[in-house]
Amino acid sequence: FSSTEDCSKYRFDTEEPASVTGQGLLCKRKLSAEDDVLLHIVLSGDEQKKVDTGRCRMITDLIDPGDLECSLCIRLFYEPVTTPCGHTFCLKCLERCLDHNPSCPLCKEDLSEYLAQRQYCKTILMEDIISKYLPAELTDRQKVYEEEIAELSNLNKNVPIFVCTMAFPTVPCPLHIFEPCYRLMIRRCMETGTKQFGMCLSDPAKGFADYGCMLEIRNVELFADGCSVVDTIGRRRFRVIQHSQRDGYNTADIEYLEDIKVAGDAETELRMLHDVVYDQALDWVNSLQAEQKQRIESHFGPMPEKDLEPQGSPNGPSWCWWLLAVLPLEGRAQLSFLALTSLKDRLTGIRRVLVLMSRSHST
Template identity: 60%
Template sequence: MSLQQRAEDAPEESSGFFIGAADSDSVSEEDHHQLILQKANALASQNCLKEAIYWFSAARRYGSVRPEQLSTFLVCILRNFKTKAAGPDALPGQNRGSSSDVMFDCPNCRSFLGEAVTIACGHTYCKRCLQRRLLSKCKLCPEAVRGEEKTNVLLSGLLDKWFPDELKKCKTLCKVDELCRRKRFQEAVSLATNAIQSDSEMTVAVRLSRAEAYMALKQYCQALEDTEFCTGSSCSAEALFRKAMVLYEMGHVDESLHVFLHCLAVDEDFPCAKRQVEKILCDLLSPDDENVKVGLRETTQNTSPHLRSKTLVANSQVPLQSPVQRQHQVRAGSAPNNLDNDEKRWESLERPGLSRAHSLRMHSSSCGLTKGLKQVAKAKTSRSVPDNLLDPNDMECSLCMRLFYEPVTTPCGHTFCKNCLERCLDHTPQCPLCKESLKEYLACRKYMVTTVLDTLIKQYLSQEHAERTKAHLEETRELSDLTKNVPIFVCTMAYPTVPCPLHVFEPRYRLMIRRCMDTGTQQFGMCINDPQKGFADYGCMLIIRSIHFLPDGRSVVDTVGGKRFRVLSRGMKDGYSTADIEHLEDNRVEDNDDLEKLQELHDEVYEQACVWFQNLKIHFHNQILQHFGPMPEREADIQGPPTCRSRALSK
C-alpha cells in the first residue's frame, strides 16, 4: 500500500497533520519512514493518541522504530492515563512530617538518608537511590543527576553519631543490594528475610530488594507478594516499578504496562520505568497484530485505561483488571466476597507452574495487611538531634577552623566553606583533604551550598551561626571601602575611560578579583611597578565590566578606567597589595588666557594621537580597534566631569 493510500485510509482527525511532501513518488522509503515518524510525533504531542498509534504502526512497515523514538508517544499516553485514571487514591500524597524529620529524609524515597550523597546542586540523597539509578534529575530542582558523586563524609559521620540504629538498618539494606549486584541472590534473600523478621520498621525497603532477588531466582510468586505488600504500604514509584517488572517477567505485559504507567504518574522522571514502557510500546506497535492498536486506542476511551498484550487481546472476553484496580475496588467496598470471583480476578496472575491456591494466598495476604501497612508507613520515627550529642566543633571547616559558612561539598564527598574552597582551588585543582582531582568541578564553577548542612546549622546552632554571619559581614564591609585597604593590581598604566583587558592567572589576583565581585564594588586600583616602593604613588581605578572564566580557573577580565588616585600608605592582604588612597580631582582653569592655552594643548595632543593612529601598520591598527574601539570624538568640554562610570555601565 502506498503512503498516499495509507493517508486516505487514516482517521479523518489526522488529515490536518498529513505532511504534503510525503505523497511524492521521488521520496525514498527511508524518507517515508522519517516523515511518518515526524507525523506520529506531531500527533502525539497534540494529544491525538488514536491517530498517533496508527502512524507509529505505519512507520514500523517502512523501517524499525527504536524505543527511544517513542518518548513523545509515551508522554501522550501518560497524559491520558493521568487525566482519565488517576484519582486521589491512584496518586497518593507523601506525608512529609515535621521540618526536622524532612531534613534527614531522602527527597526521592522519603527514607532515612543513611549514607548520604550530595549532588552538584547541593541537595542530598541516600546512596541507595543513586546506586539504583532511581532518579534522572533532582526532585527539588531541575539539575541532572549523574550518580557518580561519593558519600558526604561529614554528613554521614554526623548521622552515624546521632542515629546509629537507623544507620545500621541502612547498611543492612545496602548489603542486600550489594549481594544482588554480585548475583548472590539466595544470600540476599536470606539476609533480607532475617532483617524483616528482626525489625518491622525496615520492611518496605528490604522487601523491595528481596523482590528483586526473588525475581532473579524466577520465584515470581514470592516476588509479587513482596511488591504487593510494598505498593499497599506506600505506593512509591520504586514499589510500583518493581511490581511492574515482576508482572512483565511473568508474561503479563498488559498489567505490567498499567503499573509502569502508574509508576510514571507518581514520578514522571523515573528513568527505568520510562525505558521499560518505551520498550513495551515498541513491541506492542508491531504491524503483525492489528489487535494491539485496538487495545491501545481504548486507552483514550476507558475511564480506567487498559493496554492489552497481544495474547490477551486475542483470547480474553472479559477486560482484565490490574492489581492496582483490584486494590481500588477493595477500598471502595465493591470487591465481590465469593471465592469464585476472587479466583477469576487472579487468573491473570497465574503462570504455568504456579498454583491458583498460591495466588489466592498472595491476594488475601496483601489485602489483609494493606490497612496496617499504611499506618506503619505514616508512623515514621521522629528524628531530632540529641542535645548531648550536638557539638559545634563537629561542624567546623577544616581549612579556616571556624563554623561552616555557606558549606559546599565536593564530588569526592568533603565539605568546606565556599570561600575557603575557592581559595584552595586558586592554587591547585585538588581536594584539600584527599587530593582527588577537582578539575571538572573547577571548570563548572558550581559551588552550591549543601542544603542539609546549611539548614542543620541554622536550626540547631542558630546563635553560633548568627555570630559567624556577623563576622563574615564585617569582613565583607571592610573589603568594600574604596579608600581604605583598596586592592591594587600591580601591572601596567591605566587611564580613565580607557578599556583595559586583563588575563588573571596568579592565585592572589584570582582571590582579589573574586572579592571585588563578592563585595559589589567591582573595582580595584591599577598601578605600575616601582622597584623601591613596590608600586607607584599614582594610579587609576579599574571598573570590572565582565569576567570570562576559563576551565582551569584562569579568567579574562574586561575592565575600563575610572578615577585617578594618589597612594597615601601601602599594605598587604592575603598575598596581594593594598593601599589607602585619595581620589584626584583636576583644578578648574578660570582665567581666559590659561583656558585658551589649555584648549590649544588639548587640540594639539588630540591631533598628534590621530596622526599616530592613522600611521600605524594595519595589523596594529586592527588590534587597537578590536581592544579599545574607535578613536573617541574631540571633547566638547575639556574641563567637564569624568563620564567613565556611565560609559562602563552602559556597555
C-alpha cells in the first residue's frame, strides 16, 4: 500500500495488536476465500518516498540498458511499438524494415495487415519503464534523435535527392513512390516538417545532374502495400556542390539559383521580349489539337497568365516553366534552361524553340 488510507479499505484483526517494526506498522488482512495472511508495511508520506526512492534505485541497478535496446538499431528503444506477434522495436526502425518486407524482422510473421492499417501505437508500458528507471539513458537517446532530425531538416547540406525526371518551379510533379529508399526519404521529409526534397535527372558519370529543382510535398496518399502517390510542386532551383548518399538514397550539398535582375534600357528591352515570346507561346498552345491540349492541362494545369512584372520572382515568369515542361524537349535541353540565371537568355531560347515548332507544324 502507498498510504494508511489504502490499508483502511480492508478489515483488520483487532484481537491481536499490530506489532511495530522500526517506524512501520505491520498490518494483517483477513482474506475471505483463503486463510493466508498478507502483511503490508504502511508508512507515512515522507517515509514512503524514501522507500520508493530506494526501491527505484535497486531496480535501476538490476536493469541492464542492453535489455531495453531495439534489435534493429542496437540503441535504447525510442517511441517503442509492439507488433501483433509480440516483438518491440523503435517506430522508425520498424517502418524502415516494413519498407523492404512486410514481415516481422525477428520471427518473420506476416505483417501485411498491420502495415495496411498503419496503427503504430506506442507501447506505453515500455516508455514508462524507460523514463522511470533509465532517465539519463533516455535523455541521451532523445538528444541523438533530435540531432538526427536537425541534420535531416537542413535544406542546404545533405538535401535528399530524387533521381527521376525534370521538375520546374511552380509546375506540379506527381510521383509514384514504391522503392524502399524513397519511401524512407518521403517519410523523413514529412517527419522533419520541411516537406521538401530535390529532383534531378540521372547522370551516368555522377549519379545525378548538377542542377535540379526543389519539390514541395502537398499531399501523400498511402496504399496498403506501403507505396504512395505524392503530389508535389516545384519551388526553387539549385546547383549541386557535392554529390553524396544517405541510407540508400542520394543527397547533395546545394546552393540556390536566382535570376539576375536588370534595370534601365535592359529592363525595357526585357519587357518587350517577354511580351512577344508570351504571345508566341500562347499561339503555339492554341494550335494544339483539343485532345492533346486536354491531356497537357489535366497533368500540368492551364497555361499561367502573363506576369505583370517579369522580374518579380527569383525564378522568373511561371508561364516559362510551364511551357518548358510541356514542350517536346529532351531532358538535357530542359536542364540547360533550368540552369540559366538570365531571363533574357531563357526567353530567347524559348523563342527559338517555338520558331522551330511552328516550322515543323506548318510542314
